[in-house]
Amino acid sequence: MAPSKPEMAGQDDTATNLRAAPDTGALVGSRVVKPRGHLGLVWRRFGRNRLGVIGGVGLVLLCLLSLLAPWLTPYDYSGLDLTSASRGPSLAHPMGTDLLGRDELTRVLYGGRISLGMGLAVGALSTTVGATVGIISGYYGRKLDAGATALADLVLALPLVPLALVTGFRFGFSPLVVTLVLALLLWPRMARMVRAEVLSVRQQEYVEAARALGVSGGRIVARHVLPGVAGIVAVEGTLSVAAAILLESALSYLSVFMCDLNTNCFLAPGVESGVHSWGRLIGEARLSMPDQWWLTLFPGLMMTLSILYVNFLGDALRDALDPKTGG
Helix, strand or coil, X not given: CCCCHHHHHHHHHHHHHHHHCCCCCEEECCEEECCCCHHHHHHHHHHCCHHHHHHXXXXXXXXXXXXXXXXXXXXXXXXXXXXXXXXXXXCCCCCCECCCCCEHHHHHHHHHHHHHHHHHHHHHHHHHHHHHHHHHHHHHCHHHHHHHHXXXXXXXXCCXXXXXXXXXXXXXXXXXXXXXXXXXXXXXXXXXXXXXXXXXXXXXXXXXXXXXXXCCHHHHHHHHHHHHHHHHHHHHHHHHHHHHHHXXXXXXXXXXXXXXXXXXXXXXXXXXXXXXCHHHHHHHCCCCCCCCCHHHHHHHHHHHHHHHHHHXXXXXXXXXXXXXXXX
16 A cells, blocks of 8 residues: 555655764654764763762852952951951851951961962863873874873982972962972873773774774874863873872971061062962961950861862762763
8 A cells, every 4th residue: 555645755854864864863753963062061970969969060160259358348458457366166267267357257268279279280281291102192092102201200209399399499489480390290190090991992993993994193182081080180180180289388387487487588479579479378277276266167177178179070070971971
């Protein structure tokens, strides 16, 4: 029995749709469903991770609070008010005041500019250098791999904090100097992790097939290697940010003791710009900790929250970028 004209018309329309858009997706019923792009799939995976969303939103919020500090607080950073000195948290001063009557909330918000800014800068620089070295070393190998591996091992063997302190004595502990030193000392771990992952990816059949077809090395790295190592880069990059925040705080804390021995007191990160980081604020309040607990509690709390948010974000990005994770 021959099909009726309406049925034939419907078949013709379906065939026309498939011919018009052969690569747009699968046919479901009478409509063509477009496949989700890679970025859309990553975003969907990330959105299902509640801790990752909390980490991302929290980190962005901390950065905004630090950037908008002049408009969020009515007090000047260095404004003195001896009549309000050494007061605990109140409505007028939510985080209390220090020995000179300076508002602690204002100082903590401004300190986030140094701690968060340097942490993010160090994470970005160390991730870029480490990932680049790891990909080149793992994919191209041979003498280049041996040289990069030896250099990474040498840097890993260096004492990080003492070397940073020596550099500070020589060039001064400005935020720029500390950022460059920490970035140059933190990249080897990223390079080693990425190199190991690249060595695994380059042995996959689809990479060997692309190489056999004459696809250039740069195209293979961009299309196959980078997506395979994106999860490792995301996790290690966030860990570098957290490590940089802790290391900068440790150096700032140590600089308080150094300033007691140095009349110039140029050693603390951020001193040159007139703003103290969270670690510096904690160091300055160490002697008054039993009586003025708020001077160490709130900078330490902000530091803890920032590192926690960064770790949440890194774990979520790892799961979202992992190609083995289901969509």
